[in-house]
Amino acid sequence: MIVEFMRNKMVDVAHLDAETLSVHGVLTDSIYSLELDFKVRISDLVCSEVEGRWLRWTTPQCPRALTFLNEADGFCLAPGIDARIHKTMGRRACRHFANLFIECAYAVRETVKMLRWQAAVVSEPDLTLRDFIERGADDGSATSAEMQNPASSEETLASAVSASNGKASGKFPADVGQSSAGAAVGNQERGFVIDLHLHTAPASPCASSSVDEMIVEAKRIGLDGICLSDHNYLWSAEAVQALREKHNFLVLRVNEIVTEQGDMLVFGFYEDVQGIIRLAELKQRVAAVGGFIVAAHPFRGFLTFGADDVGLTPEKAMAREMFKWVDGVECLNGKVTVTENGLARHVATGLGLPATGGSDAHDVSTVGVCATAFESEIKSEEDLLAALKAGKYRPVNFR
Amino acid sequence: MSSNILNFSLNRCTSVDKVNGTDLLSVCRVRDTFTDAEIRIVVKMPDMEIVEISGHFRHAYLDAVEDLDSRLQKVLGVRVGTGMLKIIKGLLGEEENCDQLVYMVEECCHGIILTLTKKVLLKAPDDEVGKFAFYSNMVKKSIRLYDRCAGFGKGTPLVAELEAENGGGAA
Numbered sequence: 001m002i003v004e005f006m007r008n009k010m011v012d013v014a015h016l017d018a019e020t021l022s023v024h025g026v027l028t029d030s031i032y033s034l035e036l037d038f039k040v041r042i043s044d045l046v047c048s049e050v051e052g053r054w055l056r057w058t059t060p061q062c063p064r065a066l067t068f069l070n071e072a073d074g075f076c077l078a079p080g081i082d083a084r085i086h087k088t089m090g091r092r093a094c095r096h097f098a099n100l101f102i103e104c105a106y107a108v109r110e111t112v113k114m115l116r117w118q119a120a121v122v123s124e125p126d127l128t129l130r131d132f133i134e135r136g137a138d139d140g141s142a143t144s145a146e147m148q149n150p151a152s153s154e155e156t157l158a159s160a161v162s163a164s165n166g167k168a169s170g171k172f173p174a175d176v177g178q179s180s181a182g183a184a185v186g187n188q189e190r191g192f193v194i195d196l197h198l199h200t201a202p203a204s205p206c207a208s209s210s211v212d213e214m215i216v217e218a219k220r221i222g223l224d225g226i227c228l229s230d231h232n233y234l235w236s237a238e239a240v241q242a243l244r245e246k247h248n249f250l251v252l253r254v255n256e257i258v259t260e261q262g263d264m265l266v267f268g269f270y271e272d273v274q275g276i277i278r279l280a281e282l283k284q285r286v287a288a289v290g291g292f293i294v295a296a297h298p299f300r301g302f303l304t305f306g307a308d309d310v311g312l313t314p315e316k317a318m319a320r321e322m323f324k325w326v327d328g329v330e331c332l333n334g335k336v337t338v339t340e341n342g343l344a345r346h347v348a349t350g351l352g353l354p355a356t357g358g359s360d361a362h363d364v365s366t367v368g369v370c371a372t373a374f375e376s377e378i379k380s381e382e383d384l385l386a387a388l389k390a391g392k393y394r395p396v397n398f399r
Numbered sequence: 400m401s402s403n404i405l406n407f408s409l410n411r412c413t414s415v416d417k418v419n420g421t422d423l424l425s426v427c428r429v430r431d432t433f434t435d436a437e438i439r440i441v442v443k444m445p446d447m448e449i450v451e452i453s454g455h456f457r458h459a460y461l462d463a464v465e466d467l468d469s470r471l472q473k474v475l476g477v478r479v480g481t482g483m484l485k486i487i488k489g490l491l492g493e494e495e496n497c498d499q500l501v502y503m504v505e506e507c508c509h510g511i512i513l514t515l516t517k518k519v520l521l522k523a524p525d526d527e528v529g530k531f532a533f534y535s536n537m538v539k540k541s542i543r544l545y546d547r548c549a550g551f552g553k554g555t556p557l558v559a560e561l562e563a564e565n566g567g568g569a570a
Contacts, residue, residue, distance in 0.1 A: 001416050003414050003416055004415045004423065004517075005414065005415040005510055005513055005514040005517055006412065007509075007513065008411070009409070009411045009412075010410050012405050013405065014404070014405050029513065030513070030517050031517055058520055058534075059551075059557060060530060060531055060557070061534075061549065061550035061552075061555055061556060090548070091547060092552075093548065094548050094549060094550070095547075103409065103411065110409075110431065111406045113460075114432065114433075115406065129459060130459070130460045134460075259486075260486055276485075276490050300480065300482075302512055302515070302543075304516045304541065305515050305516060305519050309515070310444060310445040310447065310515060311445040312446065316445065335543065337542065337543075
């Protein structure tokens, strides 16, 4: 048996002085080889002097990553830091350096636990590591964790919505779709165009534009409406109504729910589902209230290869269990490749399922890249649900 | 205290082998000062679906994961792909003694992805001009790469053609 791929990572942590640890990490695999060195203050887990080296890499531009590694200086390596490492070091520098840095952060936390236990054992010789951990005496990370989580997104979001309510003006739906640019509302040729899939900050931690910014942009480019589909965040009917009135624009809700089969856009279903739910169970609950499930980006691939590269044919794809449970398929998603959207279209057609489109925008630059054109005007979530079930719509490249 | 003597050391190895003709077996092993663990997954191709999973986990101060085997079985049917981490985490649990378990399943999945990535990268030419064209075309084909790392950052040489084709951006 010949190994197809191997990745080895090694991290070691040593005392530099009484207050400081030195950390050395190595990642070497079939594609990349790289190293990281930095220091950590034991008292608060804050790191400094982050430096890296490439030994093997791929693109001619990979060496640029090294110049961004020091952006991690000042990071507190307490639990919960991984997402920030992915978002900064992973995005600005390189995801493989981020992968190794996360491994190093874990090693630092484990080291500090052991050092604190060893210090406690001086006065309590019989204290076991397990007992020490269980009584929470190791927990120097509480303060650090707070430093990483200044406010929950729900709180921030509530404030944002509250602010929107305060400024609300005008009446919805009298001015639905009165956009200042784009084709006239209800134009039969273009249809009534709604971006059925977009994310806003801070409701979706991965988004970078606020709901107000997204709505302003949607109006500017001539969309007739948008659906807020924030991850594991269910907007209240009141908050959405306030946004409609504030902007004189059609703002609707869709519940993007994570299942073991992937993300589902669920219309007409307003349960706040947290965590992962089995698709079969979701279908049962959605059907009970007359909702509608669309499989979101069902063939979204990877960075360097897609469904076509692994030999997934439309016939094989159609046999996936997921398609037994959904009512429609997102066949035009702004974040996937033409090939992957094409495969989704092929599967939807083959199975006789209706096709929708949505930008999946996480910032204003991509709002409305893809959308769904309905044959008739939509004024409410009830209208939208009825239209989806009627099947009179098509996915469109809008922007 | 001597700076020559390590406080903590970690070794993690993830390897991927082909099994049953086309499927992939990914194994993640970790040994560090506190932990000794191994997770194995078999991924059915081309669906990239986890069809087998097993493992063991021993840790110096954390309790054993309750019903490790039955807990691991929850990820059967999950597809290795974008968004898999939140699915795996949600299915395995978010207790402290599951953190490392979740991470190891994720590492197994990354091994699968990198195995397939390696196959694509093997097609890159060795000469600098050819290599530049290869990666420049790669980001044009897969827009997801755009601005996802320093190598494909906004305004950098490998994305110049893509940005030019899209009037200065990649939207």
